[in-house]
Structures are given as C-alpha cells and as structure tokens.
Amino acid sequence: MSFEEKKDAELSNEVKSMYDDMHAPDTWKQETLLKMQEEALRVESEKKVQKADDNIKKKKVTPVHLIAATAGLCAAAICLFLILPKGASYVTPMEDGAYYDTVELKDGEIHFVSNRVAISISPNAGNAFDTKEEAEENTAEVLLAKSGGMITFEKTGNQKLPQIAEDSWSYIGEQKIYVTVLKKDEIRYQAVYEKGGETYEVIGEGVTQKEFIDELYDRITE
Amino acid sequence: MSLSEEKYIIDYEKVMETYSDMVYRIIVTITGNGEDAKDAFQETFLRLVRNQHKIKDEEHLKAWLIRVSSNCAKSIVTNPWNKRTQGLDGTEEKEMFVQEESHLLSEVKSLSSKYALPLYLFYYEEYSIKEIAVILEKNENTIKTLLNRGRALLKKQLERGEG
Numbered sequence: 001m002s003f004e005e006k007k008d009a010e011l012s013n014e015v016k017s018m019y020d021d022m023h024a025p026d027t028w029k030q031e032t033l034l035k036m037q038e039e040a041l042r043v044e045s046e047k048k049v050q051k052a053d054d055n056i057k058k059k060k061v062t063p064v065h066l067i068a069a070t071a072g073l074c075a076a077a078i079c080l081f082l083i084l085p086k087g088a089s090y091v092t093p094m095e096d097g098a099y100y101d102t103v104e105l106k107d108g109e110i111h112f113v114s115n116r117v118a119i120s121i122s123p124n125a126g127n128a129f130d131t132k133e134e135a136e137e138n139t140a141e142v143l144l145a146k147s148g149g150m151i152t153f154e155k156t157g158n159q160k161l162p163q164i165a166e167d168s169w170s171y172i173g174e175q176k177i178y179v180t181v182l183k184k185d186e187i188r189y190q191a192v193y194e195k196g197g198e199t200y201e202v203i204g205e206g207v208t209q210k211e212f213i214d215e216l217y218d219r220i221t222e
Numbered sequence: 223m224s225l226s227e228e229k230y231i232i233d234y235e236k237v238m239e240t241y242s243d244m245v246y247r248i249i250v251t252i253t254g255n256g257e258d259a260k261d262a263f264q265e266t267f268l269r270l271v272r273n274q275h276k277i278k279d280e281e282h283l284k285a286w287l288i289r290v291s292s293n294c295a296k297s298i299v300t301n302p303w304n305k306r307t308q309g310l311d312g313t314e315e316k317e318m319f320v321q322e323e324s325h326l327l328s329e330v331k332s333l334s335s336k337y338a339l340p341l342y343l344f345y346y347e348e349y350s351i352k353e354i355a356v357i358l359e360k361n362e363n364t365i366k367t368l369l370n371r372g373r374a375l376l377k378k379q380l381e382r383g384e385g
Contacts, residue, residue, distance in 0.1 A: 007377065008373070011345070011373065011376065011377065012345045014380075015341060015342070015345040015346055016345060016346055019247050019342065019346045022243065022246065022247050022250065023242075023243050023246065024242040024243050024245070024246035024263065028242075028246070028260055028263055028264075029238050029242050031264070032238065032242075032263060032264045032267050032268075033234060033235065033238055035264055035267070035268060036234045036238075036267050036268065036270075036271050037234065039268050039271040039272065040234075040271050043271060043272060
C-alpha cells in the first residue's frame with residue numbers, strides 16, 4: 001500500500017468513525033413520523049376529492065384528448081362540416097385555407113386519428129341560428145367539460161331547421177345538424193338539430209372543438 | 223401484473239428506522255445547524271410521503287432520500303430568511319446539538335457542502351464515483367474533482383489541527 005493509499009484509508013476510517021456516532025435524535029424521528037402520517041392522510045383525502053371530481057366530469061362528458069389548435073378556428077366564419085359514414089376511415093374533403101384529418105367511425109364511436117376533426121369554410125357559417133324567441137324554459141342541461149368549459153343542451157321548440165340552405169348542413173351519421181362557430185376570440189359553438197320531433201340547441205363555451213363534437217355525437221346517436 | 227411491476231409499498235416506520243441516521247448525517251453535513259437541520263429532516267420525509275408513488279424499490283428509495291435530503295438542506299441554507307440567528311424575543315434561536323461534535327466532524331462541516339457530501343457518500347455509504355454521479359445528478363469527472371479537492375482540504379485541515 002502506498003503512502004497516499006494509506007493516508008486515504010486512514011481518512012476513510014476516520015470519516016466512518018465520525019459519522020458512526022451521529023444519530024438522528026429520537027424526538028425528531030417521532031415528530032417526523034407523526035407528521036408523515038398526517039401528511040399521508042391529507043394526500044389521501046386530496047386524492048379522493050380529485051378522483052370524485054374526475055368521475056363527475058367523466059360521467060358528464062366523454063373524456064377527450066385535446067385537439068391541436070387549428071388555424072381554421074381563428075376564422076369567425078367557420079362552419080364545422082362533419083360527415084361520418086359508417087365503415088372504413090374517411091378523409092373529409094378540404095376547401096381552400098381549411099384543414100383536414102382522418103376521422104373514423106368505429107364500433108359506433110368517433111375516432112379522431114390525429115385528435116382533430118375536419119372543418120371547412122362555409123359561406124353560410126358564422127350565422128347564429130335564432131332559437132331564443134321560441135325557447136322553452138327549464139329544459140336546459142349544462143355539462144362541465146374536462147377543459148373547463150361548458151356545453152348547454154336546450155330543447156328549443158323551434159321548427160326553423162328546414163329553412164337552412166342544404167350546403168350549410170353537417171351530418172353525424174344520418175342526422176342533419178347545423179353547426180357553427182359564433183365567436184372568434186372566445187370560441188362559442190352552436191349546433192341545432194331535430195330529434196324525435198323536437199328541436200335542440202347546443203352551445204359550447206370554452207370547450208375544445210373535439211369535446212363539443214364528441215358530446216354532440218353522443219346525444220345524437222344515443 | 224408481474225412481480226417486477228408490483229407497486230413498492232413504503233412502511234414509514236421502517237424507513238425512519240433504516241434511513242433517519244443517513245438523512246440526518248447528510249443534512250447536518252450541509253446545514254451545520256440544529257434548527258435548520260430539523261426543518262430539512264422533516265421536509266425530506268414529508269416529500270417522501272407526497273412522492274412515494276415514484277419510488278420503485280429499496281435502492282431507488284435510498285438514492286432518492288440522499289438526493290432530496292441534500293436538496294432540502296441546501297435550499298434551507300441558501301434561503302436568506304434562514305440566515306437570521308435571533309428569535310423574536312431576542313434569544314438565540316438555533317438549537318444546540320445534544321451530541322458532542324468530534325474534531326473531524328467540525329472539520330467536515332467547515333468544508334463546503336459540495337465537497338463534504340461526496341466525501342460522505344464515498345467513504346461512509348461506500349458508493350462508487352459513478353453511483354454518486356447518478357445520485358447527485360452530476361458528471362463523473364465533477365465528482366472525482368470534488369472528492370480530490372475535498373480530501374486535500376480535509377487532510378490539510380486535519381494536519382493543521384494536529385500541528
């Protein structure tokens with residue numbers, strides 16, 4: 001063993017013997033153990049609250065992946081043009097300046113291959129469908145979306161749907177639906193459809209496009 | 223679920239029994255003062271409670287405790303609020319250690335924590351340089367340098383003390 005190695009071994013022994021004598025005080029250990037148990041209860045309780053919140057949201061709105069922001073959403077006059085035939089995957093047609101991606105209808109559910117939904121510019125889009133004059137009271141249902149926004153379903157009693165030009169319609173399966181984006185900065189979606197002889201209006205505020213379409217799809221196909 | 227994927231369950235009492243001394247030694251080596259050491263000690267174990275789902279196994283637990291205790295101690299030492307020494311009533315706030323310090327311990331504590339911690343991990347915990355580098359998230363060469371400088375400083379201080 002060289003002189004340096006010997007010195008190092010001595011140092012090692014001294015360091016070991018020094019630390020051997022150092023022990024955490026028992027009072028610290030007991031206090032800390034108590035605090036750990038309290039903290040564990042707090043963490044567990046927080047988890048339960050979080051889980052309950054998640055379950056409420058999950059029940060109300062189908063969980064979705066966030067869609068990527070699309071340039072198309074920035075335009076005020078945008079209309080969602082969604083056609084979902086049953087069967088194989090379907091690539092929606094594109095119009096100038098718009099955006100598309102593959103959308104599948106599989107086992108009765110929408111599958112956004114890239115977490116996006118097809119949109120195209122419609123000359124008639126951006127026009128709110130007026131339902132307020134004949135809206136029925138106490139029929140609205142508000143759902144909280146995972147993104148923090150909300151979707152309101154309301155039976156309108158309005159029978160104006162047939163007045164809309166054919167090229168403004170979107171479809172979910174066989175269901176005709178009028179969908180539009182009402183505001184540019186604070187995105188607000190509106191959809192109006194008839195089902196079982198009733199007309200319904202759906203408003204999505206602060207929600208993602210996919211959340212809105214997913215919820216709409218669930219309602220129309222349920 | 224296979225055995226290897228089973229969740230690692232942490233028994234707080236066992237953890238305290240097994241690792242409290244190690245955590246204490248690391249923290250005292252860095253803080254060198256009782257009150258700060260106690261805060262860092264408790265914070266380390268409370269963080270463990272909050273992050274226990276991240277711990278994979280016993281080895282990971284030990285390395286995690288080393289890293290977190292040293293971070294807790296360093297953050298307390300570098301927090302300007304903790305530089306005060308007087309309590310509101312004007313009395314000395316720092317708790318005195320019950321245990322008597324050896325000459326060597328005071329020498330180790332007088333070293334910068336950047337040297338003292340690798341020395342402790344290398345000589346006492348017997349981790350290799352590579353392992354220390356992983357635990358402290360530093361380059362192996364950095365650890366080698368810190369160990370060499372730490373050894374040299376400690377030897378010099380000890381020789382001075384003897385002389």
